[in-house]
Amino acid sequence: MLARVFLGGVTAAAGPIVASLVGDWFAPSERGRIYGYVISGELVGAAIGFSVTGGIATLSWRAAFVILALPAFVLAWLVFQLPEPARGGTSPLLSGTSPPPTADAGDASGDQTTDAQLLAREHGLEPDPELVLTQDPRHMGLLAATRYVLSIKTNVAIILASAGGYYFLSGVQTFGVEFVTKQYGIAQALSTLVLLVVGAAGVVGVLAGGALGDFLLHRGYLNGRILVSAIAAAAAVVLFVPAIFTRSPLAALPYISVAALALSAQNPPIDAARLDIVHPLLWGRAEAIRTFLRTLAQAFAPLLFGAVSDYVFGGGRSGLQWTFALMLLPLAASAYFLFKALRTYPRDVATASASASAGFAT
Template sequence: MSGRLVGGLSVMWRTVRRVVVGHLDDVSGGGWHTRAVVVFALVFGLSTADTSTVGASATQLRNAFGISNTQIGLLVSITAIVGALASLPFGVLADRVRRTWTLAIVVATWGLAMLGNAAAANYEQLLVGRIFLGVVTAAAGPIIASLVGDYFAPSHRGRVYGYVLAGELLGAGFGFAVTGDVATLSWRAAFIVLALPAFALAVVVWRLPEPARGESSRAPEAEDETGPTDAQRLARRRGIGPDPDLVLHGDLRRMGLVAAAKHILRIRTNLVLIFAGALGYYFLAGVQTFGVEYVKKEYGITQVVATLLLLFVGIGAVIGVLAGGRVGDALLGRGHLNGRLVTAAVAGTLAIVLFVPAIFTRGLLVGAIFLLGAAFGLSAQNPPLDAARLDIMPPPLWGRAESVRTFVRSGAQAVAPVLFGAVADNVFGGGRSGLQWTFAVMLVPLVVGTGLIYLGLGTFPQDVATAAAATDRDEEGHGLGRAAA
């Protein structure tokens, strides 16, 4: 009987693997493109696994060092704060140096930093270790955004981001389930479990080919020529003109960080996408840090059951990122210029509507269903937003644009755990009720973020046309330079 069961599970695993790899090959173009998607997903997954491990280890850390919810939140926040600051110089590097090698070095250093966390003798040493970890994790966002833009066809970027961001969610699930359970035995062992895969991942990243900048590698069915994205071609066919005040001239790669940041923040849709995304990640950071504690107290269940519940909810989130990227790309492919933003706006609205009953119900089954749907909506908005950002930004600025976004997003993620913990302890009196009302109040940023996406529907078309014009001028400048040489 056991042999049949093992055989059946083996067949199921091979079937699932063939289906997933087949979908990835269709989206990415196969070969090393597929490997790149998996690698990027694993890099993001390692980061969220670390954050989730801190949250899942909250009880053990509190007992080991005698600390409060606010201090637990600070462990997550300090990493995000330092990461926000470090992301800016890494954005410059992403636009100027070999990105694959830089990312590989960072991931290897990441593993060393997590081993240092595991060796901390007291809370202060652990806090210092988290600061160092924040520096090395800051590189992932800008470098991966730049590589995605150059590796994959514009028409597929939403789906590619869906798979990449699924890695974030799977990493969070790994942090809650695997390292969270390991933490019940030893929180130090939990950090070691995360550190060891980082070194193997660094080797794989090192071996990835470096793509040519500004020339997206195409899937077999995509157009052969490089140049404008699908959204930019659609804007041109509709006769949408650029904003003349925002069309850049000259070699954009040599633009300084300050000048680039000023331009990036003048693009109205980019501001909308930056802050809408940051507000969503703000709420998610609070869930990652206090989610296990909340469901344990809300439903009166053990940590093991709470972990299983969050894994169930995570299924909805994974389906959401895959569906959000696919739907956004499909709408754009059918001629809906705002298709990616519409997808994100509707998904955000769904998340808000479902989170309200999810927070206030006391029934485990009903609460799990609402949480599943809310997680679907919250995660479905991210891939189309990430793909849309590449449509409104010239390729030479992708790294610096992502670093500015990472700076704002990391700031929101840094504030969230401390605010969640402080509000729960000091405003609502702690305990089950404190966390419940804290989660309810923290839905307000989600409402604001979704409202911003709806506002972006009016500015996105012209900003797409402006990015296309800036790209043309940059290519003309390079062409003249080569001719003169």
């Protein structure tokens, strides 16, 4: 239990740190693609961990823990070799595939203006005067920062959408093998193989979603990242329906795979979009709040999936089938909130731009 507690603490800390580093190290034009790489790394790493340590644990559970811990020492050494980035994305790393920063992508105070914020200025969008920061974000306490972050309408919509998506994903991770085994009448070993195929589709989804959101933004579509996430979330709901109710594994596999692709494709664009609506000095705290609320949804998912299956729908194959069908409602709510964010995102981007131009040194 102590190992799980420490692991949970480290995992939770990664979210805010990664959000800040992505904003500090990478140009705004490629943050969706970078988030795609980050999330695909998480998926691939989890798959390797399950596949490698599962067999080793049958021989020795201690050996399984040791093998998982060894790469962490190498990673820690690499992290210590990295230079400390300039805050606020004022000195991003430039890759060969990203366009160079525009001449007006900053101001005299050194603040980095994102591509989305430049588009908001070009469109003449007015910020919300009540949300333009008038004090240095570094002097805001946790409660004040929380109130401010949760007053940004698009950020709240993104948090709710993220919670709904990860809630359903947590249920799939817990009961996916059992559902595939019972629903499609295949052996557990084969069901694990099916889930590996689905996981591979998820990797393709995060890479494609991040890149597509960046592409639309480059083409001058301010809502591009939010639109990609909203369409992906809606597509996931539609595609999961036939996968849940069919009994044929061959018929279900294409639906499950494309649904997993769509489910995962929504995450990199909204992660990148969130950096456009929050002041750079609040990136870490904003992500910490989102991670906390999202983790609550993930924590309750296995309990609710199991309870609904056993006590509402009578358990067994049919109970699990109808539970998955019912739990599509939070996923549908995720799509609803993202489509709703299309109306609030442009003004929130303009507000963040005005706050970043207020002269707080990063």
